[in-house]
Amino acid sequence: MSELNKVPVAAELLAQGKSFDVLFWVGCAGSFDERVKSVTRSFVKILNHLNISYAVLGTEESCTGDPAKRAGNEFLFQMQAMSNIQVLNGYGVKRIVTTCPHCFNTLKNEYPSLGGNYELVHHSTFLQELIDTGKLKMKESGSFKGQKITYHDSCYLGRANGIYEAPRKVLEVLDADLVEMKRCKTKGLCCGAGGGQMFKEPEKGAKDINVERTEEAISTGATVIAAACPFCMTMLTDGVKNKEKESTIKVYDLAELIAQNEGL
Amino acid sequence: MHIVPQLIFAVLLAVAGYFIFRSISRIRFNILLGKSYEPSSSIPARWVNMTLTALGQRKMFKKPLPAILHLFVYLGFLIVNAEMLEIALDGLLGTHRLFAAPLGSFYTFIINVFEFFAVAVIIACALFLVRRNIVHLKRFTGKEMTKWPTLDANLILIMEIVLMIAFLTMNANDQLLQGQNEHYKATGSFAFSSLLMPLFSGLSASSLLILERSAWWIHIIGVMFFANYVFYNSKHLHIFFAFLNTYYARLIPQGEIDNMASVTKEVQLMLGITPTDNTPTDPAAPMRFGAKDVQDLTWKNLMDAYSCTECGRCTEQCPANITGKLLSPRKIMMDTRDRLEEVGNNIRQHGADHQDNKSLFDYISDEEILACTTCNACVEACPVQISPVEIIVQMRRYRVMEESKAPGSWNAMFSNIENNQAPWKFSPADRFNWADKL
Known part of the structure; x- marks a missing residue:
């Protein structure tokens, strides 16, 4: 099991003269948020379990600048972006996988014109590829078999980048009962965290967006709400608490569901 | 006779x-009072998009x-x-x-x-x-x-x-x-x-x-x-502008927000990187970050405003609007157009330097632009590919970069990113601690 617990760091690999295929960009939420750290660990366990050649930047990683950019601080965003690009290019990174759609979107779409050109893969697509190539197989008696699961589309994965099917394909492996919310895919309702909202109180209104979305998820009768974004994870978890349903409804990330299903 | x-x-x-x-x-x-805008996609791709979206009414069929x-x-x-x-x-x-x-x-x-x-x-x-x-x-x-x-x-x-x-x-x-x-x-x-x-x-x-x-x-x-x-x-101008607007639409992932070229050079110089754009900047040219008024937006943003037929499909999908916030993407477009008509009339009547001591902020409030989650539901819903989000982000840029006027919690987030490389107040040295508990 010791191999499963090791996380290769780019600087150390370089010192040992080793290379890696894909860089796992952990993201700030994945590094610091108690709940989301579990997603990071689950994804790393899957990578280790399947002997994927990867590395993380460790303490060399830094915020992509996404929240600053969307809040209007372009200066801070570009400072972050260019420093990150120097680090990434320094390691000769070609391919990046990330568990955060916001990091994914920024690295994929907004870094190229600043000199950072990488092939970006969100972990939902990464997991789907592992399923398609047969590396990740469906368990006959997985822990989610027959459970009602509803998937919440992340805006920065779905509308922002057109990724709707990969996360759903990943969930199919669980042999669960997948139910859709009325507002899904291109019409998916935001969790309320994007565009810098995660870092401020919502403007005044009749209701919080995450509560509106959680109510919709609960109305499907699902016992698991599947997320593919750390911000959605936080917002929906708070929403479930607000509705006092935390004992019956769980919010899990795709990586956690797969890791649990694989017994990792 | x-x-x-x-x-x-x-x-x-x-x-x-x-x-x-x-x-x-x-x-x-x-x-044409708007700033320059260059659609990045190829001409054939734009024709295809216009044919499907305007002529073929692709998005209407939602x-x-x-x-x-x-x-x-x-x-x-x-x-x-x-x-x-x-x-x-x-x-x-x-x-x-x-x-x-x-x-x-x-x-x-x-x-x-x-x-x-x-x-x-x-x-x-x-x-x-x-x-x-x-x-x-x-x-x-x-x-x-x-x-x-x-x-x-x-x-x-x-x-x-x-x-x-x-x-x-x-x-x-x-x-x-x-x-x-x-x-x-x-x-x-x-x-x-x-x-x-x-x-x-x-x-x-x-x-x-x-x-x-x-x-x-x-x-x-x-x-x-x-x-x-x-x-x-x-x-009803949409019968005409639907075609132009879809022809000039941005055919890039909806999540991408443009990088401000005016900022890139400054940041490169600060970080000791040779600037990629070597054209000398005219120090006399007035420069403004973001949008205070309609002339600070691109002509495409302004064309968006004329293309809007006020069908409300954007506002209907907006999470902020659905939950009772002040923001309505349709209002952003209608206000932009009303202000543009006003500015255009002023310029034609009183000359290009005329100031009426008003701005787009007299039409669109901070409360509205601060409510946006940039989820792009409005952009996705719009049958003629209008983007209210671009205008919102431009107005946020003006508030933040020109006036340092952001909500306190955003200022805290900015300083956390600057000092701790994360939007929260954690020590960068602890960034890899998650691996300890594997």
């Missing part, structure tokens, strides 16, 4: 044309029933207007149904097709009126839907119905006059207007002639008036 109607017609046509030209010039002038009704109005507009060619030539030359003789039975067929669409337009517009005024569909309400936008929508629908009724009335009376008046040559039977013939069949030949001529003039003057109305300042 025969020449008099022809002269009146020619004068009307010229006057209508002149005022439309003036309106188009005004709108063009206003749009709501199938309104899409079909709208399609009839749209096709009706295109097809019935083909008849305008004959009407215009008849009007100028003093002829009557100029194409009837050369086209023969094909003419009868074409007019029947026109009549089918005329009836379809009447039905669809009537249903649209019901939807707005009796059913009170939610997306047609909202605080930006004040008196004028509401009236504008109803006037357009009523005018379309009147035009089509005039067209059918003209045809009905024409058929009755055939055989009674030598001027009216046989055209064959028209399927829809012939149903109206019993209404007029008891009338004398002279009454029929007056009715037919009145309907003809109402139809043609109505069309000229409608065209002027649309271009003067109506939401």
